[in-house]
Structures are given as structure tokens and as C-alpha cells.
Amino acid sequence: xxxxxxxxxxxxxxxxxxxxxxxxxxxxxxxxxxxxxxxxxxxxxxxxxxxxxxxxxxxxxxxxxxxxxxxxxxxxxxxxxxxxxxxxxxxxxxxxxxxxxxxxxxxxxxxxxxxxxxxxxxxxxxxxxxxxxxxxxxxxxxxxxxxxxxxxxxxxxxxxxxxxxxxxxxxxxxxxxxxxxxxxxxxxxxxxxxxxxxxxxxxxxxxxxxxxxxxxxxxxxxxxxxxxxxxxxxxxxxxxxxxxxxxxxxxxxxxxxxxxxxxxxxxxxxxxxxxxxxxxxxxxxxxxxxxxxxxxxxxxxxxxxxxxxxxxxxxxxxxxxxxxxxxxxxxxxxxxxxxxxxxxxxxxxxxxxxxxxxxxxxxxxxxxxxxxxxxxxxxxxxxxxxxxxxxxxxxxxxxxxxxxxxxxxxxxxxxxxxxxxxxxxx
Numbered sequence: 001x002x003x004x005x006x007x008x009x010x011x012x013x014x015x016x017x018x019x020x021x022x023x024x025x026x027x028x029x030x031x032x033x034x035x036x037x038x039x040x041x042x043x044x045x046x047x048x049x050x051x052x053x054x055x056x057x058x059x060x061x062x063x064x065x066x067x068x069x070x071x072x073x074x075x076x077x078x079x080x081x082x083x084x085x086x087x088x089x090x091x092x093x094x095x096x097x098x099x100x101x102x103x104x105x106x107x108x109x110x111x112x113x114x115x116x117x118x119x120x121x122x123x124x125x126x127x128x129x130x131x132x133x134x135x136x137x138x139x140x141x142x143x144x145x146x147x148x149x150x151x152x153x154x155x156x157x158x159x160x161x162x163x164x165x166x167x168x169x170x171x172x173x174x175x176x177x178x179x180x181x182x183x184x185x186x187x188x189x190x191x192x193x194x195x196x197x198x199x200x201x202x203x204x205x206x207x208x209x210x211x212x213x214x215x216x217x218x219x220x221x222x223x224x225x226x227x228x229x230x231x232x233x234x235x236x237x238x239x240x241x242x243x244x245x246x247x248x249x250x251x252x253x254x255x256x257x258x259x260x261x262x263x264x265x266x267x268x269x270x271x272x273x274x275x276x277x278x279x280x281x282x283x284x285x286x287x288x289x290x291x292x293x294x295x296x297x298x299x300x301x302x303x304x305x306x307x308x309x310x311x312x313x314x315x316x317x318x319x320x321x322x323x324x325x326x327x328x329x330x331x332x333x334x335x336x337x338x339x340x341x342x343x344x345x346x347x348x349x350x351x352x353x354x355x356x357x358x359x360x361x362x363x364x365x366x367x368x369x370x371x372x373x374x375x376x377x378x379x380x381x382x383x384x385x386x387x388x389x390x391x392x393x394x395x396x397x398x399x400x401x402x403x404x405x406x407x408x409x410x411x412x413x414x415x416x417x418x419x420x421x422x423x424x425x426x
Contacts, residue, residue, distance in 0.1 A: 050365035050374060050393060052151050054317045056310055056330040059137060059359035060339055061174040062130025066260040067112075067123050068253055072243050076257075076266040078119035082127050089131045089177040091156075093191040095165075104197040106167045126170040129264055133357035134174045138181020140381065145329070146182075152328060156187040159326045165333035166203045167195040174357075175333035193333075202309065203334045205291075205302035205341060210417035213301040217290060224286040225250045233282055240271045251282040255353070263356065284351050287337075293344040296405055301416060302341040304408025306332075311400065311407060314364050318373055318396075345406040347387035348379060355380075365393060375399040 065078050095103040112124045145151040153160055156179060163179065165171045175193050199209045207214045225234060234251065243249055254272075258279060261268045272279070293299050313330055316322040336354050343349035343360065363376040373396040377384045383392045388402035408416070 049367055049369070051368050052149065052363060053366050053373075054314060054328060054330075054364040055145060055151070056313060056332070056362040057141065057359050058306075058310075058332045058334060058338065058342065058361075059134075059174070059178065060336050060354050060357060061126060061170045061333060062133040062177065063127050063263045063356045064130055064170050064260065065117055065121055065123055065125045065127065066257040068257065069117060070241065070243070070254055070257045070269075071247055071249065073241055073269050074267060075118040076261050076264075078117040078121045078266075080119075080121055082119075082129075082264060083121060083125055084128050085131055085173075086128060086135070088185065089135050089180045091176055091180045091185055091187060091191055093176050093179070093193055095172055095193045095195060098164075098194050098196050100192070100194075103195060104167055106169075107198050108166075109168050124168070124170055126173045127264060130170070130356060131173065131177045134177035135181035137357050137359060138178040138183075141178070142182045142184070152182075154183065154186060156183040156189065156191055157326075158189050158192055159324055161329045161331065162194075162324070162327060163191060163331045163333070164194045164203070166201060166335065167198065171333040171335070175331060178331065178333070202305040203332060204338045210301055210413070211420050212417050213298070215420055216295070216298050216301070217292075220290045220292070224289040227285070227289065230282050230285060233278055237275050237279070240275070241269060250286065251279055252286055255279050255283040280353065284353055287340055287353075288351070291341050291344060293341075293349075297416070299341055299345055300406050300408050301413070303338070303345050304406055305410055305413045306338070306342070307345060307403055307407040308409055308413075310362060311403065314362075314373075314375065314396070317364060318366075343379065345403065346377060346384070347402070348377070348384045372396075 065082075069075065097104055112122050115123055117123055146154050161179075163175050165175045172193055172195070176191070179191055199206075201209065205213060205217070207218060225231060230251065234249070235245070237251075237254065238245065238247070238249060258268055258272055258276070260266075291299060291302060310330075313322075317327075339354040339358060339360060340349065343354070346360075358380050361378045363378075365374045365376060366372070367374070374393040375396060376393050377386055385392055386394055386399065386402050389395070389398050394402070
């Protein structure tokens, strides 16, 4: 199977599938033990019982131009100078496929470039603001893993750091900016950013590559706007904005344009001021309905292979079976539609839309004396208590069990994706 082979050669495929718990919607946060300075204890403190072994960061791209503009309202001017890259975000990098070959074609990016926003830029493009956001995320990671703990070398090394992105310009550029902030542009080698063709992408729910996922979830996008409370509010906001009743608009589109404008200081229709909280709430309710975590198979097909990869990286590190024994950091540049189902699968989704440059970080620790393995999960810098785990430092077996409902091997994923005969949405 091509996807499995490519990931195995890239050194990111593990041998053990991940696990998952039943307490899906508990998202209690716990605070780590605090020092006098108010921060979590450093991993290099002499009495700290855990040794950091591996870090994996799954992050959303930075601020961007909207995917679509709200039709028929005051247009924002998305001019090219909003996309100028700051000098401090520049690094030497190359984009390849998972085997190091030429970058695949990108039908998603091609679809963006078939349209031009008012002002002259394409939809879905990373802006200067977004580049800075990812640079600052890199700086936050630098503080924790270079300055505070000396876990990483202060100069980028491809044997130590693996970078993968979806094959879309904004995520590739986001990865570049994060690396620039993490290493302050210090590199001896070219930074390889690995990606894959759209059909085999696992860094977002792949409706085009998985027929069963399309069957189970595709119509739920349209259905989500017809849920009674959402539909009533949608009629009201369309009327308030002067949008024709027959015009195809939903809360996710409205939110996308609204947040993009606000982030870049561009004007929004004044009427949106009183609707902002409703737009946020209804957009989240729509995406919740689309992914529907109570339907196990749907969420499995959204993020199962990605969860398997993350767990496989942990197993490979512990068993010393990785092709890159010095690897300490995996970076995955992705989307809000990646983070939301991952947060749902982890049982820590807080019913808030992940902001630009938000991240889920998995740390693998080993007890210095017992050698027992623990996984610590954080979201936007805050430690999380995963349901089914006995603590923030979650024993590995508990973590695997907590994920078992949603992780899928590539063989099982491909088998399920092709199993469409006689399957209907209940």
C-alpha cells in the first residue's frame, strides 16, 4: 500500500496502533505542579523524575486570507502587501514528497488560485501576520526545548527534527516560519519539508481519498446548516446582512471571513458586532455535527491513521527501532480541520474553534529510575488531563488504551475506506 510504504520509508510509521477511551467529552484541564515563578517545573531540574525523550507538535497554520468572502457585503481589500514575508522568517528549505522526491502537484492549492479576492490576492494564503504567529510559536518551543531544557540542538539538523506539512502553500510556509523561530534561522543543512499527494493525505480528514468517509460525512456539511436552532439564526443573520435567502452561506463561512478580517484589522460589517458570539457558537456546533464524535467510525476515518503515526513514533523511540535514532522532534503543519477531530479523539475538545497557530503537543517522558514511559499532552501551551489517564503524565499503557477507539492502522483504514457497499448514514 503506497501510503504505508511512503510513511515507513519516512521513518514515521509505528508498529502499534493507538488507543482511546470512552470518556470522550470530558475535557477537564489540570495544572502542573507550580514553581515559585509560576511555571511548570523544568525537565532539567535535578529532582525532576522524568526524562524527556520525544516531542511531537501538530499545529494549525497561521492567519490567512479567507477561503471565501461573505457574498454581497462590504468587501475587504486583501492587497498583496499583506502577504510580505518578514526577513526573520526566512530559511533555506526544500519541499519534497515523503521519499525525498519532487513535490507532488496540489489540486487544493490549484483550486484556490482559480479565484482572486478583492484587492488582488488568492484565497487561503498565509499573511505577514500569520507568518509572525508561527515564528512566535517556534520561539515558544525554543524556550521550552532549547533554552529551558537543552533538549534540542540550537542549530537545525534534519536527523534531529522531522518536518511534514499538508501540500498547501500556507501550511508549508507556516512550517518554515515555525522552524525559523525555533532555531533563530540557524541551520547547517537545508530544511526538508515533506508532503504527499492529496489522495493519500492523512493530516486532514480526506474526503477525496476515503470513499466511506465521504459517504458518512459528506452530506453532513449541508445538513449541519439545517439543524433547527442553527437554521433559525442563519436566516436572521442573512437578513441582517442583506444576503439573499437563496444565497449559499453558512456560519463556518461567515466565521472564516469575519475572523480573517478582524485578525488583519480590516473592516467588518458593523452588524456583525452583535452577532460575533453567535457566529462563533454556531460554527462550532456545525463542525461538531459534521465530525460527530459519537459515531466512532466517522471520527476514526477522520484522524485514525494520523493517531497511529503519532503513537508509532512513540513506540519506535522506546524500542529504538527508528531509522533516525537521534530524532527528537516531529513537526506536523496542518489545519483547524485536523486539530478539531484530534481534540475530539483525545477527549479534550473545549467547543472552541482552534485559533490560528494553535498546537497540540505530545511529549514522551521516561521515569529516570523505573524507566516507565509517560505521555504528556498540551494544547496551546496548557497541560491536559486526557480522559482515561491517571494524571497529566499519563502512563503509556493508559494513553494507548485512551486512544484505542479511534486509531487505525493504514491497512485497516484503506480497507474501511473501500467498504462502501450497503453502508448508509443512520
